[in-house]
Structure formats: C-alpha cells, structure tokens
Amino acid sequence: MPLDVEGKSLETDEEGYLVDLTEWTEPAALELAKTENLELTESHWEVIHFLREYYNEFQIAPAVRVLTKAIGKKLGKEKGNSKYLYELFPYGPAKQACKIAGLPKPTGCI
Structure with a gap:
C-alpha cells in the first residue's frame, strides 16, 4: 500500500x-x-532519531531489549525502560x- 508524502508515493510492504x-x-x-x-x-x-542513528551504525533495527538498554545508555535511565517506551x-x-x-x-518481532 503506497504512502502519499508531499505528493510523492512511497512504497510500503504489507505491514x-x-x-x-x-x-x-x-x-x-x-x-x-x-x-x-x-x-x-x-x-x-528523540527515539526515532536514536533508532536511525543506531541503524546507520549497526545496519540492524534493534529488538526491544537492545533498544531499551541502548536508549538508557544514551538518553538516561528514565527513558531507557520499557514502560516509558510503551507509553510512546x-x-x-x-x-x-x-x-x-x-x-x-x-x-x-512477530
């Protein structure tokens, strides 16, 4: 299903x-x-830009446990927990x- 962004059609997968x-x-x-x-x-x-930097560095999208730990290291403990991330x-x-x-x-991820 294409995604329309500023008059441009971006291709997306079934998900x-x-x-x-x-x-x-x-x-x-x-x-x-x-x-x-x-x-x-x-x-x-903040999380979106963090993920893009992570992906550029490691060429992989982190699973939630890795993401939580990495965000905790970079953005602080109060943001590096699954409760905070699930709220977002x-x-x-x-x-x-x-x-x-x-x-x-x-x-x-399933």
Whole structure:
C-alpha cells in the first residue's frame, strides 16, 4: 500500500514498513505515524532519531531489549525502560518506532 508524502508515493510492504529506506524523511515519519494513530512529540522524535542513528551504525533495527538498554545508555535511565517506551509506542517500541523511523521490522518481532 503506497504512502502519499508531499505528493510523492512511497512504497510500503504489507505491514506498512517502507520498502526503500532511503525514501524516509520527517514528513514521511509523520504520515507513517498517522497510520499508527500516533501524534509525534519531541519524545517520539528523540527515539526515532536514536533508532536511525543506531541503524546507520549497526545496519540492524534493534529488538526491544537492545533498544531499551541502548536508549538508557544514551538518553538516561528514565527513558531507557520499557514502560516509558510503551507509553510512546503502545504497539511495541521496537516494531512501531522502527516503522515510523523508516527502518525494517526488527528481527525477532512477530
């Protein structure tokens, strides 16, 4: 199902993840968030940008346990816990946040 972003059609897979990761932009993230019924706040963006940096460095989308630990190290303990991350991304911090960040579905996510 294509995603319409600023007059451009972006290809997504059957679960709504971007097919071409290079097409991701912040406006694309806003559209992807709409499909998830999420309104992005500064806290969401912090996690989204963290995920993109992580992916650029390691070429893998982190599973939730890895994500929680890594965020705790970089952004502090109060943000590096699953309760905080699930409040931001109720359908799964790794799965839902990776989708909005334009990354592939994390390995180990159902």
